[in-house]
Amino acid sequence: MDILEINELLNRAVYGEWMMLVFILVGLYLSLRTGFAQFGRMGVALRETVGAIRERFLSFGGQISPFQAAMVALSATIGTGHIIGMVGAVVVGGPGAVVWMWVAYLVGMATKFAEAVLAVHFRRQYTDGSVLGGPMVYIRYGLGRRMAWLAGLFAFFTAVAAFGIGNLSQAGAVGAALAQEFDVPPAITGLLLALLVGFLLGGGIRRIARFAQVVVPIKLGLFLLAVLPLLLLHIGQLPGALALVFSSAFSFQAATGGVAGAALSLGLAEILKAGVGRGIFANEAGLGSAAIAHAQAQVDHPVRQGFWGLTEMLVSLLVTSLMALSFIASGLWQRFLGGDRVEAARLLFAEHPLGVAMLGVLLAVFALGTMVSWGFYGEEGAAYLFGDGIRWPYRLTFVAFAFVGPLGGLAALTSVADTLNGMMAIPNLIALLALGGVVGRLVGEFFRGLPWQPPEED
Amino acid sequence: MLSGNLAEFPLLQLLETLMGAAREGALFIQHPQFSGCLYLQGGYPVHAEAGPLRGLEALELLTGLRSGPFRYEAGVQAQEQSIEPRLETQRLILHQFEAWREIELPENWGLVLQTQPASSQTQLSPLELRVLALAEGKSLAQALMNQQFTPLQTAQVLDKLLRLGLLEARKSWEIQSETLVVLSLYGGGQGVAVIDEGLFVHWQRLLGGPFWVRLRSKTQEAALRPEPRIQMQGRLGLFERDMRRLRLSRGMRVEAWPELI
Known part of the structure; x- marks a missing residue:
């Protein structure tokens, strides 16, 4: 068995049904520990985030504000997967997959909330104002010295995975989209991407945060500009599409040829897998990546940052849902069931008044934001392992890959990085399980008006 | 010369x-x-x-x-x-x-005189009472130049009042109010103004003793008990009950300054 076969095996495992079940179970456990904060405290979460949007640039004295940290996380989360990936979920699991995606999102909200809370609670703050945080830090300081190897493992997975999900995949998608829609040579796309990503990463978290606070609203604005005309175009089919989403959540006759019994249960498994898979991996809840961004926020209490985690999930849910509904309402899903998701997305956007070019622009902007945030995640992972001296070498390597990405030809590396991306969840979910009690305690203290007591230095 | x-x-x-x-x-x-x-x-x-x-x-x-x-x-x-x-x-x-x-007055006539609560019953003459009222909040030099009583008369009374502990001479300070952004705190607390620990220590040093935090919004003014917390720079944490009472909401800016208790 060669390394690629091992990788393939691991990849199937980390993105497989069993792993999805673990994600859901951990999410349910954290929901219990936090008193189902994603439901019971949603009002407070919205007041603390959307309601306090005019305070978005006010930090609590540190490098970046809670809003900016959330934007860095959101910039990474809302990537091409929210468009192509969502179309893919419907193509594989049918309209009913959307229901299971929603369920996974609702459970995942508790996970993302817990990640943000722990990231702030256990982060290390240095005298120059810089911060190191994220799952590697809450594993190391939350679980103790004996689990330092697990923290190191997470940091290693992140540092390498960033080259896949956060670099080659994104750069490849941008390169392909711009070449296809605007005839831009991949080398030019690569050069531009490398320059932009290099400039932004070079400025550290402050520059990345300033970029994210601009690019995320642009992403959302562009997304609405892309999707609303499609929804308006099929507004008559929207009620039917919504009804279809619910009616085909458990069985999908067309997909299975209307055969009952074994075929029906097979259909349910397919629907579940497609929907839950999207609901888990689109928003990165459980992977621990967003926690690296949330750790940077200066805030008086970790739970307050947790609310940004919840809101981040809501925004991601809104984007994927609108995307799915526009695709289902268009009726194109029937033609592409089990087919090519990229082609399905292209055909969907062909109906857009601005044409398929809209898809190209959307993908390019989505991918750029994701690349910058993931570059930062990877850099933090590397810095945790090797110290601050690794930052510039890491940035330069990341930039080099951003240039190569659109040219293609690194499929093996992308595949390995994709596996490591999935593997990031393993140490993170272990830590979330072990530290669920800490999250519950912090939530309790916050709502009793008690001050935050950062953990003692280890 | x-x-x-x-x-x-x-x-x-x-x-x-x-x-x-x-x-x-x-x-x-x-x-x-x-x-x-x-x-x-x-x-x-x-x-x-x-x-x-x-x-x-x-x-x-x-x-x-x-x-x-x-x-x-x-x-x-x-x-x-x-x-x-x-x-x-x-x-x-x-x-x-x-x-x-x-007379044993402090060497530094720039010190500010503050009246202090009497620990025991003290009988003061009308002159002493008038000097006490005149001196409150003024520097020692200003009190001595009051133009109602001669400097020696005033100095003798001040000396007595300081020795009795009815007056205290403190360093002169000018406390500027801070503009803070209101932050909601949850739970059943009330009557508390949560401020950054750095600001708390700064105000405590300036005043040299326990203090209230006085808030002024566009419509209301109130004095609350300060509570220091970490990572509260530029913020003023208020419990929901106080926010309702003071008609404040999250994100509003208020003027805050300390006042000796």
């Missing part, structure tokens, strides 16, 4: 020298809290100024100074005469110096 500091050349010795030599000129004293001058003619004081005071009252205040740069310029004549040039005045000056020697 002769110059120096009263801490090294006490005023009494300086005057004895100038008066003994029957000098004519002006002695200028630059105290940190006010400026003063004393004009001599044939060795006799003929005019004195100390802040707003003139004549014998000014002279009385100057005789209480224990430090401060001075310079004597010979030949300078007074524009006005506020003191009679006679032997009696010299005796009066000696008496003033002796009286000041009995």
Whole structure:
């Protein structure tokens, strides 16, 4: 068995049904520990985030504000997967997959909330104002010295995975989209991407945060500009599409040829897998990546940052849902069931008044934001392992890959990085399980008006 | 020209020298809290100024100074005469110096006087009560130059009030209000203003004791008990009950400053 076969095996495992079940179970456990904060405290979460949007640039004295940290996380989360990936979920699991995606999102909200809370609670703050945080830090300081190897493992997975999900995949998608829609040579796309990503990463978290606070609203604005005309175009089919989403959540006759019994249960498994898979991996809840961004926020209490985690999930849910509904309402899903998701997305956007070019622009902007945030995640992972001296070498390597990405030809590396991306969840979910009690305690203290007591230095 | 500091050349010795030599000129004293001058003619004081005071009252205040740069310029004549040039005045000056020697006021006349609650019942005379009221919130120098009572009279009363602990002389401070952004706190607490621990320590140092935080919004003003917390820079944490009572909402800006309890 060669390394690629091992990788393939691991990849199937980390993105497989069993792993999805673990994600859901951990999410349910954290929901219990936090008193189902994603439901019971949603009002407070919205007041603390959307309601306090005019305070978005006010930090609590540190490098970046809670809003900016959330934007860095959101910039990474809302990537091409929210468009192509969502179309893919419907193509594989049918309209009913959307229901299971929603369920996974609702459970995942508790996970993302817990990640943000722990990231702030256990982060290390240095005298120059810089911060190191994220799952590697809450594993190391939350679980103790004996689990330092697990923290190191997470940091290693992140540092390498960033080259896949956060670099080659994104750069490849941008390169392909711009070449296809605007005839831009991949080398030019690569050069531009490398320059932009290099400039932004070079400025550290402050520059990345300033970029994210601009690019995320642009992403959302562009997304609405892309999707609303499609929804308006099929507004008559929207009620039917919504009804279809619910009616085909458990069985999908067309997909299975209307055969009952074994075929029906097979259909349910397919629907579940497609929907839950999207609901888990689109928003990165459980992977621990967003926690690296949330750790940077200066805030008086970790739970307050947790609310940004919840809101981040809501925004991601809104984007994927609108995307799915526009695709289902268009009726194109029937033609592409089990087919090519990229082609399905292209055909969907062909109906857009601005044409398929809209898809190209959307993908390019989505991918750029994701690349910058993931570059930062990877850099933090590397810095945790090797110290601050690794930052510039890491940035330069990341930039080099951003240039190569659109040219293609690194499929093996992308595949390995994709596996490591999935593997990031393993140490993170272990830590979330072990530290669920800490999250519950912090939530309790916050709502009793008690001050935050950062953990003692280890 | 002769110059120096009263801490090294006490005023009494300086005057004895100038008066003994029957000098004519002006002695200028630059105290940190006010400026003063004393004009001599044939060795006799003929005019004195100390802040707003003139004549014998000014002279009385100057005789209480224990430090401060001075310079004597010979030949300078007074524009006005506020003191009679006679032997009696010299005796009066000696008496003033002796009286000041009995008084133990702080060296720093820039200290601010604050009334303190009495620990036991104390009987005060009408004069003492009036001086107490006059001195509240003023610097020692301002209190001594009150123009209602002579500086010596005032100094003697202040000395007593300070020794009784009814007055306290504290460093002069100017506390500027801070503009803070309201942050919601959850739970059942009330009457608390949560501020950054750095600001808390800063205000505590300035005031030298426990304090209230006074808030002023567009419509309301209130005093709340301060509670320091980490990572609250630029923020003011208020419990929901207080926010409703004060008609404040998250994100609103309020002026906040400390007030001694």
